[in-house]
Amino acid sequence: METSLNGLRFRHYYYSVRSYLLGGNPGRRDPRVLLLAVADVVAGRVRASVSMGVCPYCGRSFTSRSSVKKHLTASSCCGLQLKNDVYAVVEAYVKLRSVLRGSGATRCGSRKCRIKVYRDGRPIYFKNAAELARWIKEVGLSFLSAF
Numbered sequence: 001m002e003t004s005l006n007g008l009r010f011r012h013y014y015y016s017v018r019s020y021l022l023g024g025n026p027g028r029r030d031p032r033v034l035l036l037a038v039a040d041v042v043a044g045r046v047r048a049s050v051s052m053g054v055c056p057y058c059g060r061s062f063t064s065r066s067s068v069k070k071h072l073t074a075s076s077c078c079g080l081q082l083k084n085d086v087y088a089v090v091e092a093y094v095k096l097r098s099v100l101r102g103s104g105a106t107r108c109g110s111r112k113c114r115i116k117v118y119r120d121g122r123p124i125y126f127k128n129a130a131e132l133a134r135w136i137k138e139v140g141l142s143f144l145s146a147f
């Protein structure tokens with residue numbers, strides 16, 4: 001089980017998730033469909049709120065998305081809550097990865113890879129990461145209890 005991450009990889013996940021939640025587009029070179037699916041499920045309301053110009057934590061309205069971003073960087077209280085949400089996403093993603101590794105799916109980005117996930121003791125197979133990502137979005141937070 002992968003329970004801890006080295007600092008570099010953690011920082012990479014952390015900043016990918018943070019910028020995604022603040023309305024950024026996922027990078028084209030490294031789409032990380034699973035990471036973003038987990039972000040949508042665990043903290044999608046943050047992204048939705050920021051895109052409407054509203055702080056997801058204190059409810060203050062701003063004229064633009066970039067002002068919300070500034071507020072979340074400047075306000076220690078709301079900023080801390082954002083940090084917690086980003087951590088929660090990364091934690092759930094690391095848990096997901098450790099399970100995928102345990103089931104032998106080491107190359108889940110590849111097209112040939114079959115991913116096996118157990119739910120209620122029964123295996124469910126996915127062709128690839130994109131398919132697993134769709135399933136995660138479909139079942140919502142309960143995906144966490146599948147592992």
Ligand SMILES: [Zn+2]
Binds near residue numbers: 057059
């Ligand atoms: Zn706020």
